[in-house]
Amino acid sequence: MDFASLIGIISGFALIVSAILLGGNASTFINVPGMMIVFGGTIAATLLTFPLKDIITAFKSAAFVFGTNKQRPEQLIQTMLQLTQLSRRKGLLALSEVKTNSPFLKRACNLIADASDEQMIRHVLRTEINSMKARHFNVQDVFKKMATYAPAFGMLGTLIGLIQMLSTLDDPSTIGPSMAVALLTTFYGSLLATVIFIPIAGKLKSRT
Known part of the structure; x- marks a missing residue:
């Protein structure tokens, strides 16, 4: 569990x-039509922008925000040192028998054990890294x-509320409540963006 993410979202709300x-x-901050405009509009625009499978993948990946980073740099460095010692004692072919939880490291060991050219190894591994970054970027981009x-739909909701308010200017008693309702949609949009969406994208980027 990543307590920083958990503490951040709980303390923010x-x-x-x-x-x-x-x-x-x-109760003055609860407005169902405003929620419909912001939540529904945001989901609709996102569905129009991305394929459904990318959106589903993005929401599944959001769980990683609260998980711990399974790969620690110091552990990987220690593993690399052990691989060099193994290759000196038993030869490069022994690297094909290495047991590891990292598919990337396993692929590298297999390429070396197959006596692949260094440039080919670099190319294959770099391509895999770039592919991983591209997949992660799609998730972050959602x-x-x-x-x-x-926030854009929040402003749209505010404009709708202002239009409705201006249409009832003959009754001054409705101006205050109508203005409050109009501003609530902007509040909802800003809340979602600053407390949920932007922090999740940032945390996923740091994990990449």
Whole structure:
């Protein structure tokens, strides 16, 4: 469990909710039409931008934000040192029998054991790294785009609320509540972008 991510998201929501409760009635921050515009609009725009399988993969990958990093650099360095000692004692062919949880390292050992050319090994492994980065970038891009869409739909909801408010200017008592409802959609969009989507994209990028 990555406690930094857990503490971050809990403390972020806790501080916002506390500020709302200290400032007055929390029910004033609940507006179903505004939620429909922001949540529904963001999902709709994301579905229009990306294939469904990429979106499903992105939401599944979001779980990695709260997981621990399984690969530690110091452990990999120690493994590499052990491989050099093994190749000196038993020859390069012995590397094909190495047991490892890293598919990347296993592929490298197999290429070396097959007496592949150094440039070929570099090319194959670099291609695999670039492919991994591309897959991870697609996942990160889903959340980055959602972080862009959410505030935009929040502003769209605000404009809808202002239009509805202006249509009832003959009743001054409705101006205040209507303005509050109009601004709530901007609040929802900013909340989703700054507390959820952008942090998730950033954490996934750091994991890559």
